[in-house]
Structures are given as structure tokens and as C-alpha cells.
Amino acid sequence: MNSLKRKLFFILVVTTGLIWIAATCWIYVGTTHEVENVLDSRLQEAARMVLSLASSNGIGSFQKDSDSSHAAEFLTYDRQLSCQIWSLDGRLVARSSGTPNESLSDNRTGFSERTIRGEKWRVFTAEDPTKNLRVLVGDRLGLRETFVADIMKGLLAPMFLAIPVLAFLIWASLNQGLRPLHALAADLRRRNADDLTPVETKGIPKEILPMVFSLNNLFERVREALRHERHITAFAAHELRTPLAGLRTQAQIAMTARDANIRDAALSQILFAVDRTTRLVRQLLTIARLDSGAAALLTELNVGEVVEEVVDTLPPPDRNTDVIVDPILHSTVVTANRDSLLLAIRNLHENAVRHMPRRGTIRWSSEATKDGTTVFVEDTGPGIPKEELALVTKRFFRGRNKSSLGSGLGLSIVDMAVRTSGARLRLLNREDTSGLRAEMIWDTRSAQRSSKAGPDKLSVVAEFF
Amino acid sequence: MRILVVEDDSVLADGLKVGLGLYGATLDVVATCTDGQAALATDEFDAVVLDLMLPDGSGLDLLTSLRAKGHRIPVLLLTALDEVSDRIKGLDAGADDYVGKPFDLDELAARVRAISRRQQGRASPYVSHNGVTLDVARLTASVDGTVISLSRREFAILSALMDRPGIVLSKSDLEARLYGWQEEIESNTVEVHVHKLRSKIGRSKIETLRGIGYRMRPASS
Incomplete structure (x- = not known):
């Protein structure tokens, strides 16, 4: 598990440990150096002292006491040190006890190191030619190392004791520091699935605050989406229940009516209602698909071909309606999603056909404006009352000039489909004659910005309540 | 018995007109709140069957304004919104009964009879x-x-x-x-x-x- 606490704990313990180790090395090096200095100067001092003593006592006395054990007694003031007194011509005059017979150093004067019988010695040699004496004072390097090691042991022992204590303290502080996170997690865990109220931001450390804000923001968006979803569902339910209620009523009439005319009328109403409900279900599915926001593949499309395709595949209007497809459309190319454009054009065309009076003209055309391309369809129907123009693209809105087949979804679908194609829909009543002009506008300036049907379309349903 | 139906769905409105007609009622159908208001102002009805979601507003508003004017006509709400809270809201706004869509024609007719019977101060059928x-x-x-x-x-x-x-x-x-x-x-x-x-x-x-x-x-x- 990727645990923040464990990670922090590990980092803190390792860095503390590393710092401690580095400090120990430093101390070790420093102590070693210092011990060497101190012991070296002691060697030096001792050698000079012996030399001066030897000179004041006279060589004779040393020579008399040349017995090794006796000489050793003479130099036992410091057991760590060994001392040899040689004459300059290479004769051992005296030595302290435990000191080897061999010369501790072959150097003339100053410091030197030599291995004698497996032991390393550090030796200072002092000479006095006037007295014909050479004094060698040395100590074993092994002793020095033991000395440094003892110091280090003294330092390290408390550290090893402190490590568990330190680890515990780090762990406890981490627990304390991470408590707001735990509280937040517990708060979230306690929630019901549908509880999307914002998380309390009071007392939240500022490091976690951005996360809590984002979380609350997400909650807000999810709540909004859920609300829209519910409204859509409620509306869809309503829109389906009403035709179903009609169907049921008509079916009951057909079953109970003894009059053949009433029964036939009821049956034809049933047929009509089934067709209308089928259409409504298809439209609801279309909306669900457009809502799901599947990425639309935009391609260059010849509008003329798409319009021709729609006009050809739809059954010709049974009224005396002329459909004109302006040739200019065949030289009009827009960037759009083919399916969405087909959907939009089919719905607009069906809409025009449905609202047409007994005789009329539907004209598809386009014009190039300085900002882009406008593809439009004009009919000679009743148009849309001015106050309803802004409402007709909203779902389930059925205006005053509604047709009996209308579900109130057609223009809403057109609006969504047109957006998916990167254009926008504009509806206006014709000024020259009665009728509606529906424009699909591709702005070249805003063409780079991909405009898609977003969830904002959902909000329209809410306004019905 | 003369009943006013305020319903904008053509198939359902036709079904109510014919269906309740089979039960001896005379039906008038309007599709909007405005038309409903006008009908109630000019004619006398024994009961109103009222849809809630109408093209020009909510049937609930029509009901509220009726009751505010002191109109005592029995009103049956007929709607697809039949959550318990919707029913309560409808009844508290002054409706006499509430039927969710889809419904049984016989039951609807019986309920309309019942509310108009009560209106006439009768309990017996x-x-x-x-x-x-x-x-x-x-x-x-x-x-x-x-x-x-x-x-x-x-x-x-x-x-x-x-x-x-x-x-x-x-x-x-x-x-x-x-x-x-x-x-x-x-x-x-x-x-x-x-x-x-x-x-x-x-x-x-x-x-x-x-x-x-x-x-x-x-x-x-």
C-alpha cells in the first residue's frame, strides 16, 4: 500500500539516521586527528624530557644502570609509553619495561612509524650529539585506536538507545499531523451514497484545503449532474406516461364500446399514439446518445449532399409542399460530424414539413458571411411566437403552434446536434412572409474552439419546475 | 354530468372525451390553463379533470387561483407526476382527488362520480x-x-x-x-x-x- 505515513516515517528515520552517521564519521575523524595530535605532542615532550634528564644525570649513570629491568623501573611513569636510549654509535643504553630490544625507529629525528613483532609503533626520536645520546619514545598505534574506539562507543551507545525513542516520537508526530486527513476520511466514509453536501472546511490544515475545495467542487458538480439527471428522468417519465395513459384509455374504449364507429376511432387513435410514442422513444434515445458526449469526428462535408440525402430518404410531404434545395449548397462545405449534421437537417426538415399549412415551400440554402458560413432552411409555416423563440430548443417544450405529433424534443435535438458539429442554431421568424427560418451557423472565428453540447443543455428542463 | 378536461395530449384528451362519455358524462376538453380558466368562468361544470404539466403553466396554479376565487367545483388531478409528495402537494392545493397516469378508465369515471357526488352533499351512490x-x-x-x-x-x-x-x-x-x-x-x-x-x-x-x-x-x- 502506498502509505503517506509510512513513506514520511521512512524518510524521516533514514535522514535522521544518515545525519547521525555523518556526524559520527565527522566526530571519528576529528577525534582521531585530535588524539593523534595530543599523543604525538606527548611523545615529543616525553622524548625531550628524557633527553634532558639523561643529560643532567650524565651518561655514566645510565651506563651503570644498563640492566634492562632496572632501566625499565626508571621509566614507568607512563605505562603506555615505551622509551629507549641509544648512544649515537648505536648502542642501547637503556629501555623502559616492555620495550623491545630492537630500535623503535631507524629515523634520525622526528616522528616515524615502524612495525616491530607485529605491532605498529609511533615513535619520536630526539638526539643530542653533545651528549652522544638518542632518545626514542613511542607508543603502540593499537592503543591509540582502542582509545578512539572507546570514545566512539561512548558516543554511539546513547544513539542506539535513542533510535527507537526517536522513531516512536516521529511516528507519534506523524499520527498527530495526519489526524485531519483521518478525520476527513472518516467523515467521507460515514456518508451515504447520495450525501453530496460540501465537506466542512473549518479546521482543515491549509495543505489539505485545496484538496477539500476540489472535492467540494466535485460534489457540487455531481450534485448538479444528478439533479439534471433526475429532472430529465422525471420529464421522460411524464412524457412517456401521458401517451401510455392515452393508449390505455383508447384501448379500454375500443374494448367496451359497442358502437363500431367509436371502436374504429379508438383503434386509429391507438395506432397514432403508438407511432408517436415510438418516435418519442427514438428521440429520447438520440438525446441520451448526444448527452453522453461521445467524441464527434469532424470532417469536411458537402452540405448539399447531406440535405439531398435527407430530403430523398424522408417520405415526400403529403401536402402540396415544394422542397427547394438551392444549388449553392453543393458548393458549400462545412466542418461537421456527419451523423450529427444528418440528424440536425432531418429534424429541421421534418419540423418544417410538419408545421406547413396546406400549400407551402421549404427552401434549403446557405450564405457566406464575413464570419463564416450559414446554412438555413426557410418554411412558409406559422413560425414561432416571438416569446417562445428562446424556449423552443428546450426539452419537452411544445409551443402554441405545436403539431399533434410533436414531442417537444425535435428542436432540442437539433440544437444539441448542431453544437456537436461545432456550429450553433439560430431560429428566427421570417420577415418577408409568415414562416420560420432556422440557421446553422459555422463561425470561422470560433471554429478552432470546439463547441460541444455540454451538460448546460440539461439545465433547461429544470426551468419547467 | 358535465366535466371539463384540461389536458394537452390529443390522444388522451380524445380518450377521456369518448371514454367518460360512455359513462354518461358530457365532456369539454381544453389544452391550456388559459382556456381552462375561460371555460370555468363562462360555463358550469360538475367536475374538472386537470392535468398538471400544461403548455402555458402548471395545472396546480390554475387550481390554486380557482380556490382563491372561492370556486368550489370538484377537481381531480390527472398527472404523470405521481410521487407521494406530488400527490400531497396537489391535494393540499385544493384538489379533491389525484390519479396518476396511466390509469384505468373505469376507475377514473368512478372517482369523478365520487367527487361530484360529494359536491352535491350525497354519500350514497x-x-x-x-x-x-x-x-x-x-x-x-x-x-x-x-x-x-x-x-x-x-x-x-x-x-x-x-x-x-x-x-x-x-x-x-x-x-x-x-x-x-x-x-x-x-x-x-x-x-x-x-x-x-x-x-x-x-x-x-x-x-x-x-x-x-x-x-x-x-x-x-
Whole structure:
């Protein structure tokens, strides 16, 4: 598990440990150096002292006491040190006890190191030619190392004791520091699935605050989406229940009516209602698909071909309606999603056909404006009352000039489909004659910005309540 | 019984008109709140079947304004919004009953009968006067225990007269009970139906007040 606490704990313990180790090395090096200095100067001092003593006592006395054990007694003031007194011509005059017979150093004067019988010695040699004496004072390097090691042991022992204590303290502080996170997690865990109220931001450390804000923001968006979803569902339910209620009523009439005319009328109403409900279900599915926001593949499309395709595949209007497809459309190319454009054009065309009076003209055309391309369809129907123009693209809105087949979804679908194609829909009543002009506008300036049907379309349903 | 239906769905509206018509009611159908308001202001109805989601607003607003004006007409809400909270809201706004879509036509007819019965201050489903008993649910009458079947029009006239016995109803009052707006009123229909009624339930039961109208003859005479 990727645990923040464990990670922090590990980092803190390792860095503390590393710092401690580095400090120990430093101390070790420093102590070693210092011990060497101190012991070296002691060697030096001792050698000079012996030399001066030897000179004041006279060589004779040393020579008399040349017995090794006796000489050793003479130099036992410091057991760590060994001392040899040689004459300059290479004769051992005296030595302290435990000191080897061999010369501790072959150097003339100053410091030197030599291995004698497996032991390393550090030796200072002092000479006095006037007295014909050479004094060698040395100590074993092994002793020095033991000395440094003892110091280090003294330092390290408390550290090893402190490590568990330190680890515990780090762990406890981490627990304390991470408590707001735990509280937040517990708060979230306690929630019901549908509880999307914002998380309390009071007392939240500022490091976690951005996360809590984002979380609350997400909650807000999810709540909004859920609300829209519910409204859509409620509306869809309503829109389906009403035709179903009609169907049921008509079916009951057909079953109970003894009059053949009433029964036939009821049956034809049933047929009509089934067709209308089928259409409504298809439209609801279309909306669900457009809502799901599947990425639309935009391609260059010849509008003329798409319009021709729609006009050809739809059954010709049974009224005396002329459909004109302006040739200019065949030289009009827009960037759009083919399916969405087909959907939009089919719905607009069906809409025009449905609202047409007994005789009329539907004209598809386009014009190039300085900002882009406008593809439009004009009919000679009743148009849309001015106050309803802004409402007709909203779902389930059925205006005053509604047709009996209308579900109130057609223009809403057109609006969504047109957006998916990167254009926008504009509806206006014709000024020259009665009728509606529906424009699909591709702005070249805003063409780079991909405009898609977003969830904002959902909000329209809410306004019905 | 004359009922106003406020419903914007054409198939359902037609179904209610025909379906409730089979139960002896005369139906008028409007599709918007505005038209509903106008109809209630100009005509008399025994009950209103009201849809909630209408093109020009909520049926609930229509109901609220009706009740605010002191209109006592029985209102049955007929709507696809049939969550418990919606029902409560509807009933508290002054509705007498609430039916969710889809519904059973027989049940709806029975509920409409029930609310209009209460409106007339009756609890029994039968209306009795001077030996004539009307079975509103079965569209039949019985005179001294003998069941007589009536046509829709005959039943409508008889029930109109028996709703408030003793009150005189003019010919045009009775015509209003028989015909909706769209129906062509045939002249002499009322006279013809009253004549047929008399031959079925007995000549003396319905009294003609020349130049004024008809009423049920009081029991004492």
C-alpha cells in the first residue's frame, strides 16, 4: 500500500539516521586527528624530557644502570609509553619495561612509524650529539585506536538507545499531523451514497484545503449532474406516461364500446399514439446518445449532399409542399460530424414539413458571411411566437403552434446536434412572409474552439419546475 | 354530468372525451390553463379533470387561483407526476382527488362520480326521489323496484333533474348538460328525451312548467 505515513516515517528515520552517521564519521575523524595530535605532542615532550634528564644525570649513570629491568623501573611513569636510549654509535643504553630490544625507529629525528613483532609503533626520536645520546619514545598505534574506539562507543551507545525513542516520537508526530486527513476520511466514509453536501472546511490544515475545495467542487458538480439527471428522468417519465395513459384509455374504449364507429376511432387513435410514442422513444434515445458526449469526428462535408440525402430518404410531404434545395449548397462545405449534421437537417426538415399549412415551400440554402458560413432552411409555416423563440430548443417544450405529433424534443435535438458539429442554431421568424427560418451557423472565428453540447443543455428542463 | 378536461395530449384528451362519455358524462376538453380558466368562468361544470404539466403553466396554479376565487367545483388531478409528495402537494392545493397516469378508465369515471357526488352533499351512490332511484354507476333508473335502462341522453336529463329535485331547470340548462361545445344542438331534443323518459318512468314523475322548464314532481303530490 502506498502509505503517506509510512513513506514520511521512512524518510524521516533514514535522514535522521544518515545525519547521525555523518556526524559520527565527522566526530571519528576529528577525534582521531585530535588524539593523534595530543599523543604525538606527548611523545615529543616525553622524548625531550628524557633527553634532558639523561643529560643532567650524565651518561655514566645510565651506563651503570644498563640492566634492562632496572632501566625499565626508571621509566614507568607512563605505562603506555615505551622509551629507549641509544648512544649515537648505536648502542642501547637503556629501555623502559616492555620495550623491545630492537630500535623503535631507524629515523634520525622526528616522528616515524615502524612495525616491530607485529605491532605498529609511533615513535619520536630526539638526539643530542653533545651528549652522544638518542632518545626514542613511542607508543603502540593499537592503543591509540582502542582509545578512539572507546570514545566512539561512548558516543554511539546513547544513539542506539535513542533510535527507537526517536522513531516512536516521529511516528507519534506523524499520527498527530495526519489526524485531519483521518478525520476527513472518516467523515467521507460515514456518508451515504447520495450525501453530496460540501465537506466542512473549518479546521482543515491549509495543505489539505485545496484538496477539500476540489472535492467540494466535485460534489457540487455531481450534485448538479444528478439533479439534471433526475429532472430529465422525471420529464421522460411524464412524457412517456401521458401517451401510455392515452393508449390505455383508447384501448379500454375500443374494448367496451359497442358502437363500431367509436371502436374504429379508438383503434386509429391507438395506432397514432403508438407511432408517436415510438418516435418519442427514438428521440429520447438520440438525446441520451448526444448527452453522453461521445467524441464527434469532424470532417469536411458537402452540405448539399447531406440535405439531398435527407430530403430523398424522408417520405415526400403529403401536402402540396415544394422542397427547394438551392444549388449553392453543393458548393458549400462545412466542418461537421456527419451523423450529427444528418440528424440536425432531418429534424429541421421534418419540423418544417410538419408545421406547413396546406400549400407551402421549404427552401434549403446557405450564405457566406464575413464570419463564416450559414446554412438555413426557410418554411412558409406559422413560425414561432416571438416569446417562445428562446424556449423552443428546450426539452419537452411544445409551443402554441405545436403539431399533434410533436414531442417537444425535435428542436432540442437539433440544437444539441448542431453544437456537436461545432456550429450553433439560430431560429428566427421570417420577415418577408409568415414562416420560420432556422440557421446553422459555422463561425470561422470560433471554429478552432470546439463547441460541444455540454451538460448546460440539461439545465433547461429544470426551468419547467 | 358535465366535466371539463384540461389536458394537452390529443390522444388522451380524445380518450377521456369518448371514454367518460360512455359513462354518461358530457365532456369539454381544453389544452391550456388559459382556456381552462375561460371555460370555468363562462360555463358550469360538475367536475374538472386537470392535468398538471400544461403548455402555458402548471395545472396546480390554475387550481390554486380557482380556490382563491372561492370556486368550489370538484377537481381531480390527472398527472404523470405521481410521487407521494406530488400527490400531497396537489391535494393540499385544493384538489379533491389525484390519479396518476396511466390509469384505468373505469376507475377514473368512478372517482369523478365520487367527487361530484360529494359536491352535491350525497354519500350514497343512488339518488332517490319520489319512487325513482338513479344508479349513477350503471346508468340505470328503477321505479318502485323495477330496473329501467335509459339512453345516455335520457340518463343525463334525469340525473340533472334529480340532482336537485324541486329546482326548475330550463330547456337551455338541460341542453348545457347534454352537449359539449363542439356538439351541434338539435332542436326539440330536450322535449323528445323528456317525452321518452316519461314513458319509461311514468308520466307523473316529471313536471312541465310551461315557459319555464322542467322539475321532478314533489313526492307529496
